Structures are given as C-alpha cells and as structure tokens.
Amino acid sequence: MSDLQAGGGHGAVPVTGVPARGSAAEARRDWPLWEVFVRAKRGLNHVHVGSLHAPDAEMALRNARDLYTRRQEGVSLWVVPAAEITASSPDEKDAFFDPAGDKIYRHPTFYDVPEGVEHL
Amino acid sequence: MTEPASPDLSGPHPPIAVHRPDNSATADYALSLGDDALIAAQRMGEWIAASPQLEEDVALGNIALDLLGQARSLLTYAGSLEDPPRTEDDLAYFRDEREFRSVHLVERANGGFGVAMARLLILSTYQYELYARLQAGADETLAAIAAKAVKEVDYHRDHATMWVLRLGDGTDESHQRMQAALDAEWPYVDELFDNAHIDRSLFEHGVAVDPQVLRDPWQKRIAEVVAEATLALPEVTPAVTGGRRGIHDEQMGYLIAEMQHLARSYPGATW
Numbered sequence: 001m002s003d004l005q006a007g008g009g010h011g012a013v014p015v016t017g018v019p020a021r022g023s024a025a026e027a028r029r030d031w032p033l034w035e036v037f038v039r040a041k042r043g044l045n046h047v048h049v050g051s052l053h054a055p056d057a058e059m060a061l062r063n064a065r066d067l068y069t070r071r072q073e074g075v076s077l078w079v080v081p082a083a084e085i086t087a088s089s090p091d092e093k094d095a096f097f098d099p100a101g102d103k104i105y106r107h108p109t110f111y112d113v114p115e116g117v118e119h120l
Numbered sequence: 121m122t123e124p125a126s127p128d129l130s131g132p133h134p135p136i137a138v139h140r141p142d143n144s145a146t147a148d149y150a151l152s153l154g155d156d157a158l159i160a161a162q163r164m165g166e167w168i169a170a171s172p173q174l175e176e177d178v179a180l181g182n183i184a185l186d187l188l189g190q191a192r193s194l195l196t197y198a199g200s201l202e203d204p205p206r207t208e209d210d211l212a213y214f215r216d217e218r219e220f221r222s223v224h225l226v227e228r229a230n231g232g233f234g235v236a237m238a239r240l241l242i243l244s245t246y247q248y249e250l251y252a253r254l255q256a257g258a259d260e261t262l263a264a265i266a267a268k269a270v271k272e273v274d275y276h277r278d279h280a281t282m283w284v285l286r287l288g289d290g291t292d293e294s295h296q297r298m299q300a301a302l303d304a305e306w307p308y309v310d311e312l313f314d315n316a317h318i319d320r321s322l323f324e325h326g327v328a329v330d331p332q333v334l335r336d337p338w339q340k341r342i343a344e345v346v347a348e349a350t351l352a353l354p355e356v357t358p359a360v361t362g363g364r365r366g367i368h369d370e371q372m373g374y375l376i377a378e379m380q381h382l383a384r385s386y387p388g389a390t391w
Contacts, residue, residue: 063179
C-alpha cells in the first residue's frame with residue numbers, strides 16, 4: 001500500500017494526508033499526528049509507545065501525559081510530529097536489512113567470557 | 121483601671137484548655153469541599169465520548185476521576201465525623217438535593233466545550249489556591265487530602281489554561297465563543313468566595329481556609345490568562361445562588377437522579 005509508511009515501533013502508520021504541523025485552518029479539520037516516546041526511569045532510553053492527535057506540540061505533550069503515563073509509566077516524555085520522522089520503506093527492506101543476516105562474526109559470539117565477569 | 125495582678129506562675133501549670141472546633145463544624149466544611157468535587161466530577165464525566173477528540177475525552181475523564189478521588193476522601197472524612205457516622209456512599213448516593221452543599225458553578229448543565237474550559241479554569245484556579253493553603257492547615261486529615269489534591273488541580277488548571285489561550289486567541293469564531301463562555305460562567309464566581317456557611321471557629325483554629333482570602337490571588341491568575349487569551353474580564357451581575365444552603369439550580373435534580381439511580385435501585389451493589 002503506497003499510502004503507508006513504516007512509522008515507528010508499532011508498524012505501519014498512515015501519514016499521507018495527515019497534517020504534521022497544522023495551520024489554524026488545518027487544525028480545525030483534523031489535528032496532526034504525533035509520535036510519543038516515554039522514558040520509564042532515569043538512565044533508560046525514551047521508547048516509542050504510540051501516537052496521538054493534538055493541535056500543537058504543547059497539547060500533544062499533555063495528551064501524551066494523559067494517554068501514556070496514567071499508571072506512572074514514565075519520568076520523561078517526547079512528542080514528535082509524525083511527518084517529521086523519516087522512516088525506512090518496506091520496499092527497501094531487503095537491501096537494508098538482509099545483508100546483515102549472514103555475518104555472524106558481527107555478533108560477539110566468538111569470545112570466551114573470562115571467569116568472574118558478570119552481567120554479560 | 122488598674123492592671124490585673126500577675127498570675128502566680130510558681131506552682132504547677134494548670135492544664136491548658138484546648139478549644140477544638142466541634143466535629144460537626146469540620147464535617148460541614150469537609151462536606152462542602154467534597155460536594156463541589158463530587159458534582160464537578162459528575163458533570164465533567166458527561167464529556168467522555170462527547171468532547172472534540174478522543175484525546176480530550178481521556179483528558180477530561182482523568183480530570184473527572186481526580187475530582188472524584190478528592191470527593192471520596194472528603195466525604196469519607198466528613199461522614200466519619202458525624203454521629204452516627206456515615207460512609208462516602210451514604211453521603212454521595214443517599215442524600216437528597218437539599219442536603220448537597222455544592223456551588224452552582226459546578227452543577228449547571230454543560231454548555232459547549234468553551235464553557236467547560238471556562239468553568240474548569242474558574243474552579244481549578246480556586247481549588248488550587250484553596251488546597252495550597254489547606255495543606256498547611258491544623259486538621260491533619262484535611263491537610264493530607266489537600267496536599268494530594270493540590271498537584272491534581274494544578275494540572276487541571278494547566279489544561280484549562282491551555283484551552284482558554286488557544287480558543288481565546290484562535291479564530292474570530294473561537295474568540296467570540298470563548299468570551300461568551302467566560303461571560304456565562306462569571307455570575308457564579310462570587311459564590312465560591314462566600315464564607316457564610318463556614319463556622320468561624322474553624323478559621324480561628326486554622327482548620328478551614330477563609331475563601332475570601334483566595335479571591336485576590338485567584339483574580340490575579342485569571343486576569344493574566346484572560347489577558348493573554350486576548351479576552352476581556354466579564355462585568356456581569358452575580359447570579360442568585362444558595363448552593364451552600366442546599367438551594368440548587370433546577371438542573372441539579374437531574375444530575376443527582378442520574379448519579380444516584382444505580383445505588384438506589386440496587387442498594388449495596390458492588391463490582
């Protein structure tokens with residue numbers, strides 16, 4: 001489907017036709033789509049958790065707070081306009097990802113773990 | 121007149137008489153705070169599935185649940201001070217309209233979304249100033265409830281502010297409707313700051329916050345938001361109210377009927 005692009009951790013998200021940074025007129029018709037990233041606790045990375053609609057960035061942040069951190073899931077939130085995300089295309093999947101498939105020497109599996117080293 | 125003789129302080133001190141406000145005064149006070157929160161929660165809940173977007177349904181649902189949580193704590197405390205004691209459910213579901221102490225601001229039927237945001241801005245700014253002071257109050261239970269609630273209403277205030285700014289300073293149409301909404305809610309502001317229903321001993325002992333001291337900080341904050349939203353502070357005659365005495369708006373009866381229907385039809389129902 002040509003109107004779908006890979007859009008983050010949850011797979012294909014329709015982006016075409018969804019304004020990412022609306023003018024006032026666009027916001028009246030429909031609110032743009034935002035991708036939401038939550039950091040669960042200090043020291044961890046922000047992780048994509050989903051998307052939402054909001055008229056602007058400030059409101060997107062507040063909607064994200066209400067939708068994705070109701071049960072203390074996070075200590076920090078990012079919202080990113082969905083249209084600002086450049087994603088790899090499913091059509092390019094073979095060229096992008098398959099060449100790494102048979103290069104097992106890129107994995108650290110040929111080392112003996114010295115005794116006494118934990119958490120590896 | 122001669123100076124009274126100095127009391128003899130050499131002997132053992134007589135026990136210091138502690139004048140505590142009686143329980144019924146504190147219960148009445150907690151009831152009025154709890155009823156405001158309960159009725160506001162019920163009205164706010166009507167927005168779920170009716171607001172402009174799904175995201176806003178969730179936001180308003182969250183706010184309604186915060187208010188309901190505050191109501192539960194306050195009603196539980198009020199009921200515990202009564203003799204014989206009553207539960208939060210007794211108070212929420214088995215009182216009739218005349219026994220509710222909520223203000224008219226929160227009980228009238230919902231208007232448009234702009235009205236809801238004007239109402240929430242007025243209410244949450246008042247509750248913020250109230251709870252910020254009550255958390256340092258002399259009654260430990262009320263202080264603890266206020267300390268939790270003040271963070272919640274701070275967020276409600278922020279949410280309402282965001283929308284009033286966007287609608288007030290948006291399009292011509294949204295500006296007009298936001299101003300009309302503010303004008304419609306303004307007559308019900310004065311009732312929030314009326315202190316006639318609160319026993320004076322509660323002020324003396326630091327148990328209750330005198331609503332009149334909240335008026336200036338409330339006005340200052342609201343005026344800032346209204347100005348930034350390019351709106352004008354309404355100049356309207358205060359409405360005739362009487363919520364604190366149990367005199368309610370005619371729409372209150374419908375709200376209570378809906379809120380209490382299940383509990384009264386199936387007493388003791390649980391889930």
